[in-house]
């Protein structure tokens with residue numbers, strides 16, 4: 001395994017395999033990407049952290065799917081954070097946002113007395129949905145799971161056990177460990193992939209290999225996952241070198257929203273005629289993108305022109 005390749009150190013999905021035990025994994029390291037998304041809004045710390053985790057989880061999961069389009073992870077709950085959306089395009093464009101109730105969040109935080117808030121504390125009861133949208137005229141894939149677990153990683157593991165019958169381990173970490181307190185995120189996923197034609201080795205070995213790999217994976221600390229001084233290769237080598245880990249080409253990710261003036265205009269014009277007329281009574285209609293916080297102003301005259309076009 002190469003020690004330190006001249007590869008992009010951050011904002012990557014690093015696939016790897018542990019062939020003797022038919023294990024596949026991905027390590028996600030994000031710096032500027034996650035910092036940019038979380039800094040576009042003034043989220044309270046717990047909201048930014050869990051949104052960062054959701055984004056990281058979406059990136060980790062998108063790396064295991066074969067799709068052309070958009071992969072979306074959404075949480076909906078009755079807790080202080082009503083909604084979290086994170087999506088990843090095939091090209092690696094990532095974005096996300098959260099909707100929360102500031103008052104309820106404060107109440108929940110004061111109740112926790114400085115302890116780390118769990119998913120039930122922040123999101124409450126509800127569900128997580130995973131959607132793959134490959135564009136018009138294709139079937140959408142959607143998986144839904146009830147929120148069950150203290151962390152988003154646990155919720156995702158639960159989902160795989162329940163609906164996909166896949167054995168998988170997931171670790172997520174988000175912290176202000178970058179330069180000047182910039183956000184960083186790390187995610188690690190390991191899954192069992194029974195090879196076609198069955199295992200080459202005897203089953204006991206494979207079972208042991210899986211258990212050992214899971215123990216090694218859990219030895220990765222939250223701090224290591226977001227440490228800018230530990231490269232993806234170094235971390236994987238430290239964890240799995242005895243198991244014969246092999247790394248593959250990385251895929252880049254970056255913070256990029258898909259909103260545009262044209263898209264927003266199209267959404268506005270899809271409203272019923274009387275609502276569009278109402279909008280035209282205001283001198284300027286302003287729409288702010290929930291994902292990236294970009295403001296789009298549409299003067300009444302422009303709306304009128306668009307509506308007639």
Ligand SMILES: [Zn+2]
Nearest residue numbers: 257259289292
């Ligand atoms: Zn946007």
